[in-house]
Amino acid sequence: DIQMTQSPSSLSASVGDRVTITCRASQSISSYLNWYQQKPGKAPNLLIYAASGLQSGVPSRFSGSGSGTYFTLTINSLQPEDFATYYCQQNYNTPVTFGQGTKVEIK
Amino acid sequence: QVQLQESGPGLVEPSQTLSLTCTVSGGSISSGSYYWSWIRQPAGKGLEWIGRVYITGSTNYNPSLKSRVTISIDTSKNQFSLKLSSVTAADTAVYYCARLSGAVRWGQGTLVTVSS
Numbered sequence A: 001d002i003q004m005t006q007s008p009s010s011l012s013a014s015v016g017d018r019v020t021i022t023c024r025a026s027q028s029i030s031s032y033l034n035w036y037q038q039k040p041g042k043a044p045n046l047l048i049y050a051a052s053g054l055q056s057g058v059p060s061r062f063s064g065s066g067s068g069t070y071f072t073l074t075i076n077s078l079q080p081e082d083f084a085t086y087y088c089q090q091n092y093n094t095p096v097t098f099g100q101g102t103k104v105e106i107k
Numbered sequence B: 001q002v003q004l005q006e007s008g009p010g011l012v013e014p015s016q017t018l019s020l021t022c023t024v025s026g027g028s029i030s031s032g033s034y035y036w037s038w039i040r041q042p043a044g045k046g047l048e049w050i051g052r053v054y055i056t057g058s059t060n061y062n063p064s065l066k067s068r069v070t071i072s073i074d075t076s077k078n079q080f081s082l083k084l085s086s087v088t089a090a091d092t093a094v095y096y097c098a099r100l101s102g103a104v105r106w107g108q109g110t111l112v113t114v115s116s
Helices: none
Strands: A004-007 A010-013 A019-025 A033-038 A045-049 A062-067 A070-075 A085-090 A102-106 B003-007 B018-025 B035-041 B048-054 B059-061 B069-074 B079-084 B093-099 B110-114
Touching: A004 A085, A010 A019, A019 A033, A019 A085, A019 A102, A033 A062, A045 A062, A070 A085, B003 B093, B018 B035, B018 B093, B018 B110, B048 B069, B048 B079, B059 B069, B079 B093
Parallel strands: A010 A102
Antiparallel strands: A004 A019, A019 A070, A033 A045, A033 A085, A062 A070, A085 A102, B003 B018, B018 B079, B035 B048, B035 B093, B048 B059, B069 B079, B093 B110
16 A cells, blocks of 8 residues: 655644645655645545646645655645645555645644 | 535444445436545544445455445446445444546545444
């Protein structure tokens, strides 16, 4: 199985801050990496596909980069509605695996 | 726009079989070369992929659950299903159906509690 390791597990930030979350794969996954945002009681919502593609309807303050084993999700100018948990997910091969999540909290 | 909706019992007794169905609306489950997945999330924890089915009926399962999981597809009903046998309290979770490729879509999720 490909292990996906996110860091940090949680962070506190203020509105307007720039936030970066990292995701490392235990082996190369090329660009087969998605990023999701999840709010309590809701299904995950796709933000970024194929490592850097911005999903339609997602604000441009979200961006993704990376390939191989190292990926980042950046949120520029954090907004109140961005406080949530974020997950990376690889679909390079099965089993599909997710990172453990990064909870973004209000400072 | 394709939408997914999970359905099934919210309470399952220990040692019994959990059965859920995902109904796809707004498009044919057979159109496009998509896999249809099940994912679960225990309360306060992360996401665990259970397995997936292709329109041909071909399946892939998470090795951690493989011995207990069966996923099937019924293209005539535009549905795919999950069966998880010999459940314990550790299987209590919100279960999601999803399409994780192409235009990604998730169902809203359904809570399944394993308890007597």
